[in-house]
Amino acid sequence: MSVLDNFDEWKGYLAKRISQAESMGMSQDSIALAATKVGDFLAESVEPQNREEQLLKEMWVNSNEQEQQAIANALVKMLDNNR
Template identity: 40%
Template structure:
């Protein structure tokens, strides 16, 4: 698990622990994803690809990426 995934996972777990509904969790994931893609240097190739995808995606696609990351974190 890379540093970006750790930050994302902790943010998501905190939002869920606070009892936030799916819509709010999705919005938190979007905000965290945007911050990570634009402010944090990727530490490996996977993080670099994810950051590059985020940067070329429009807002709707970024929300889709964020929602997929939520699902990924929830399954692990």
């Protein structure tokens, strides 16, 4: 079973990666930039496994760079708040 199969597992996985990045001293801006790059990769290379991921992909591919950065920032903030 992949972390992409279940949205809550996916969020938990990403939250752990954010915690690791923070413990290594990465700034929020660096984390958000990495999240943007991950968003690009996921949108181009990974098939969504559930409705939430499909929504995120559709939002991502229909957004400009500034909007994608906002989506990435919102996801990082959501995951930070849920820890």
